Amino acid sequence: MPNSLWSKQEDVDAFWRASSCDNPSGDSVLHLAVRKNDTELASNLIDAGYPVDLFNDDGKTPLHLAAELGLIDISKLMLFQGADIFAQEIPSNGEDGGTKGDDASTDSNDSALNTRENRHSDSTHLRKVSTPFEAAMEQNTTGLSILFVKHALSTRLDPSHEYTLLQVMARAFISEKQDLLEAFHQSGWGIERKHLRYRRPFLHYVCEEAEQPDSIKRLKELVADVTKLDIVGFSALHIAAQIGRCRDGSVVKYLIDAGARIDTKDKYWGASPLIAAVQGKRLVNARVLLEAGSDPNAAIKRGDIRRTFLHLAAQDGIPEMVKLLLEWGANPNVIDELNGTPAQWAIRNNHIEAVKILLEGNLDPNFDKGHSMQMAIRMRRLEIVDLFMKRGVTVKRDMIQLARISNKDSSMRLLEMCVKNLSIGDEDTINKDIADQDIKFGLRLSGFDIPNMMRPDTCDDYRLCALLIEHGYGENLEALQDIPRSLLICICAEHNLNKAVSRLLELGNINKKIRSYSVRPFGWTALHVAAYKGNVTLVKDLNSNGWDPADEDNLGRTALDLAAYHGSVELVKSLLATYSNVEHRDRDGQTPLHYAVSSDSHREIRLLECLVEAGCDMLKATVSGETALHRAAQFNLSEVIAWLLEKGGKTSAKDSQLRTPLHIAASVNAVLVIEKLLSHGAQLNTVTIDGRTPLHCASQTGADDSVITLLVAGADANKTDGRGHTALATAIYWGKCKPSTINTLLERTQVDWKAPRASHLVFIATLAAKSSSRASVLESVIQTLHAKVGEKKASRIIRRLMPEMVPEILVSADDLDRGSPADIIPSLLDFLPENKETGHLLLFHMLLVIIKHGGDDDGHLTRRLLLLDDSNVAQEIPKNWGFQGLCCRYGRLKQLRVFLGRGLNPWGRFMVDGVMCTTEDIVKQFSPDMLKSFQRLTDGLDVLRSVCIKDPSILPMLGRIYPP
Structure with a gap:
């Protein structure tokens, strides 16, 4: 191999890391050889049996990379050695790879509505690169394209691959790439070529790929017949209409002008090009076909199946397509083989806008005898139910019962909509299933007999009864016994059904049993509910x-x-007129004033004035010591605070925990409330029972604005709580304040940098709650320490803390609010103790904690820790676990790669629960999701080990891992 390629140490390091795929992309050594364009190394690896189709973490094989990089020679080598030219790119971190041709292929019986080719989005012209072949075609390198095409044509093609090649040939024809076309011609592929399985002519593929009709004109002038069909009856017009890349309709228009028939129907569904355009969601193409005379009311037919274009457009829920078909005369009042209207298909898929357009397009809401409405009720499509009701749908009694059955939660909207629009004059069409339910519960569809309906033990029936009474449909009310009647009054009160309550009260005989009847969970009578x-x-x-x-x-x-x-001011005044005990307290000691301040809807000053004028003492406290002022501070009610203070509210009032209103306001970041309290004499540094000042409270809850406001007002940042923590330490430990707030506190606090371990600020920062800023806060603390005492002294202080601090980090990582310390460990690595044994032990603990609690992206940190002490690679772990076994136990693939790259044996054996297991056994038992990745990794390592044992000179870069 060329020595110059591996002469630098960084290249050698990259190689031995790639031996275990230990790099950001999970590249193997063969991937690395491709990136370095080292053909000799790639040849040696492949000759030794190295897996040629190994996927990296980006889901790419080495051939993917070679194709993307436009490397002809190394691509040729891998193709010759059997690399899969159609290896499907897998998603990042995915497990499954390989060719997916079987999934992509189309049977000759496939529907015209689901052509295998229907995979282009409406919004993009770009093609997702998913195989090495497609990657090569995307490169503007003729030689590379020809290489891949010739290789593909020399292999046995499955239908999907043949389809891909015909697409490539079509694109070459469109762009007039003669060299590439010649490569096809040399293998016997010309413009007369048809897909062997689908018998689809070449013109079809050109019509799919062409963005303008020019290339189609050229092809037609040569040999093409625009009326030819494939094996299932698709014409070129079908293809262009449904999946063509042309977005302006010009290809479809040209084909029609050139003699393509708009009424051609495929053999499977009897689908015309218009229906192909509808299913392809190609609005422009559909418009062109309609303008050319396509019938908008034609239907697909196969066996008993019969559906119009409008059914299919409504099913897909494309409002523009539905509107277009209606504009051209499509009939919305038509049923399919299932007696379903287009509206029912839209309802099934909750296409609200499509339903609205259908109704506006003259859909009769009662056309299908209420079945559309029933479906909307059954599926709880409330907006659609409302649309149908606004269009005058007839609501019959059986729909009321259906709404009762479909009402799965406490909402009464569906029931109320149906009852409110009930048409009692019409004769009901009884649904058998609903009727069976009614018989089960003893109901009668011929009438709404309230006493009978109150028998079932389901709250939905009680609510329905209340609604029926409210709207005047309830019958036989005089037969109601006291308990059902009382329950109905409470339900009506809950839902503000005043008419129903009046009807129930008019029955007379309101005895003590009815008045005292109460409902769970709080034991409320009807009066409580109404109030x-x-x-x-x-x-x-x-x-x-x-x-x-x-x-x-x-x-x-x-x-x-x-x-x-x-x-409600009006209601309170009304009650005060008949009930004078305004000083009444509940079991927690709360007065009506406490409740008025705590209201989650209206907090009008008029209401407070009304209660105080009636004699309610604003200074009274609850059992826990809360005054109205405390409560107003809790809810950040600055106007209420101002009013209470003007009326004599005490800022010094303390609850059972000795918290003042200022403590409460600080905790909830109520800055305006803080300012009003301070302006009325609130004490800044008063402490709670556990020694916390308002500044501590704000720091603990992450109330950043409160912290700054209190500091500006003069709060003492140096006061400590019962644990000896300042507000700064509190803010750091709880991890909720912004780094900028922490820095402000650092500037205002006199930190004892010689403090004992437990109260030392560095120690507190390392054990802080997990947050996105935890690492930056620790860095700020360390930098401040350096600035205050000097670099050398600061280093000694932190080194002194390290032996006790790291084990604490390991223990605290088990806490849910602390989590993995992988973010803070890097900041501590410059302060390892000088004692080698102690440093070794601390690094060992760090490795353990990031494997157990970290994420699989912590490989870089694992590598850094091992570089500091390589002896930890072989460190024994209790219960005979090695680090490789521990990584497999917790599913840490990237960390495992680091250890294997440092020479750890991937074929080790470990004792687990008394049973001897291999590393692969551990993966299977604890982390099955990473099994395939693990097996691919070990396959590659096995080959490398064999090569190094057989001839170390072939891969000298691995000498440090596999010494001779």
């Missing part, structure tokens, strides 16, 4: 019928508490 919903009218009706506003739920809350939480 929570803010329903003023309903609360008044229930109140006037004997419901007591003083009744408490399971948590001690009254209707007033829930009304305050809803935020």
Whole structure:
């Protein structure tokens, strides 16, 4: 081999790393030989039996690379040695490779609607390179193209490969590449060529590849007949219409003008070129065919199957295609062999826009006797149901029952839509399946008997009953017993069905049992539910019928508490007029004022004023010590805070953890609230029960704006909490603050760089919670240490910490919020102890932790650790595990490659649970996804080892791995 190619040490290193595919692309030595264009090395490797079709991590074989690089000589060598010219490129990190011709081939019975060639996207003219052959064709190198074409033509071709070659020949004809065409001609392939299996003429392929009709005109002038068909009846017009690369319709138009028949039908489906254009989603081609007189109402037929173009366009859901067909007279009111309309196909695939266009295009929503509507209900296509209702679909009783069956969650929208639009005057068409369900539950389709419908133990039926009563369809209400009636009142209250509640109350006999009836999970009566919903009218009706506003739920809350939480001023005033205990507390000690501040909808100052004017004490605290001011700070309510402070709220109020409102506001990054509290005398450095200041709270939760605001206001950055941590240490440990915030804290904090291990800032930074900035924060801490004490002293300090710090990192990696330390280890490698044994042990622990907790992309870090101490390659691991076995145990392929590249034996044996296993056994048991990659890797290593043992002079670069 040329010595000059491997004279540099970096090239030698690259070679021995490639011996185990240990490089960013996972290249083998044969890939590397291609990249270096070393034909002699490639020849030696192939002669020795090295796998010629080995895939790298990019999914490419060496021949892929040679084709992409335009290397003729080395390509010729590999082709001669049997490299697969059609090896299918596999996705990155994929496992399966090889030729996929069988999957791509088309049987002669394949549908015109699914031609194997239908794989071009509508939006791109570019072809995805997936095989070495296609890669070679993409190069602007005539010699390379000719080499690959001649080789391909000399092999036994399966149908898909023959198809690919005809495509290449067509492209050569279009671009008038005479040298390449001559290569085809020398192998007997001329313009009269037909696909051996499909009997498809060459013209078909030119029509597929041509972007303009010029080349088709040339071919027609020579021999081509535009009316010829292939074995399944496809004409050139079918092909151009469905999968042609022409996007302006000019090829289709030329073929029609040249005599191609627009009414030609294939043998399988009886499909015309128009249907090919519809299935190919080629709007321009479809328009050209319609303008030429194609029938928009023609149908495909095969056996019992019969579907119009509109069915197929609706199925694909291309709005423009549906609209085009309708504009040219396609009938939307037509059924297929399954009694399905085009709308049903659109509904099945949830093509909402297509359904809308069909309805606008004179689709009768009742044409199929409601089956489209039933399908939309059954499949819960709510938007489509709404479209049909707006177009006047007839909703019958059986649709109500279908909606009941289809209502899988707590939403009432579907049921309500159907009940609201129910047409009770029409005679129902009873669906047998639905009728069977109704018999099972004791329902009658002839009427909505509410007492009978309340028998099933399903909440959906209860909701349906409530809706039916609301809209006046419920029957036999007077027969309802107390419990079902009470439950219905609660359900109606939940959904603001006021009319239904009125009808149920008008039945009379509202006894204590009905009024005290409560529902889970909080034990709410109907009054509680109505108050929570803010329903003023309903609360008044229930109140006037004997419901007591003083009744408490399971948590001690009254209707007033829930009304305050809803935020309705009118409702609160109404309740205060009949219930004067505004000082009422629930079991947690919360007053109505607490609930008003906690409202998730309305927090009007008027509501707070109403409660305070009625006598609610704003200074009262909950059981946990929270005042209304605490609660307002928690929800970042600056206007409420301002009002409470004006009315006498205390900024010094403390909860059971001694947190003030300022602590709470700092935690939730409520800057405006912080500023208002400070302006009213809030203490910056007051501490909680565990010694945390507001600055600590903000640092822990990552409230960056709060941190800066507090610092600007004069917060003491040097105060420590109960653990001895400053706000800086807290921010670093929890890992939620931005690096810029950390840097600001570093500038404001007097760090004790001689602190004990547990409270040392470097130690805290290495054990910080996992975050995207953890490594940069550690670097900032180390750089600050260097700046403060000098480089030499800083190095001594960190080296002193290392023996205890690294094992802690290993242990903390098991915590979910800490994770792999692969991001921080590089920052520590410059500070390994000078003692070799200690350094060896620490590096060993680092290797263990990144294999166990790291990712497969940590190969570069593994390599760096081994370069620092190569003796760890053969380090024994407890339970007889070697590093290669450990990598296989955790599925770390790239890390395994590093160890193998350092000379570790891939064929080792290990004791696992008392059983002797090979490395491959471990892969099979623990990491089966990497089995094929492992086998390819070991196959290549086996060949290299054999070569080195047989004749070390052939591959001298591997001497350090396989010494003679």
